[in-house]
Amino acid sequence: xxxxxxxxxxxxxxxxxxxxxxxxxxxxxxxxxxxxxxxxxxxxxxxxxxxxxxxxxxxxxxxxxxxxxxxxxxxxxxxxxxxxxxx
Numbered sequence: 001x002x003x004x005x006x007x008x009x010x011x012x013x014x015x016x017x018x019x020x021x022x023x024x025x026x027x028x029x030x031x032x033x034x035x036x037x038x039x040x041x042x043x044x045x046x047x048x049x050x051x052x053x054x055x056x057x058x059x060x061x062x063x064x065x066x067x068x069x070x071x072x073x074x075x076x077x078x079x080x081x082x083x084x085x086x087x
Contacts, residue, residue: 006047007055009034014056014068024064 013033017025027045028038036044048056048066059065 007051010044010047010051011055011068014066018068024066026063030066 010030013030014025017030017033025033027041031038031041031044034044045060048058052058053069055069057067057069
């Protein structure tokens with residue numbers, strides 16, 4: 001499946017976040033990573049909803065619940081299917 005501009009805009013900072021931090025980002029922290037204002041979190045939330053079950057998994061009502069789903073090629077190289085990172 002083709003990755004859209006919005007998906008890539010979110011995936012790159014998330015992968016960077018998970019390489020640096022042990023805890024998952026909040027929606028506000030993700031906004032800052034995306035160089036967006038915290039008041040724009042509804043936009044980021046809509047983008048995440050389009051990615052749910054494809055690239056990410058998360059709970060709408062739970063802070064720090066964002067999980068980044070790995071591609072099949074990553075799982076073939078010994079990387080787990082889900083990286084821990086919460087919203």
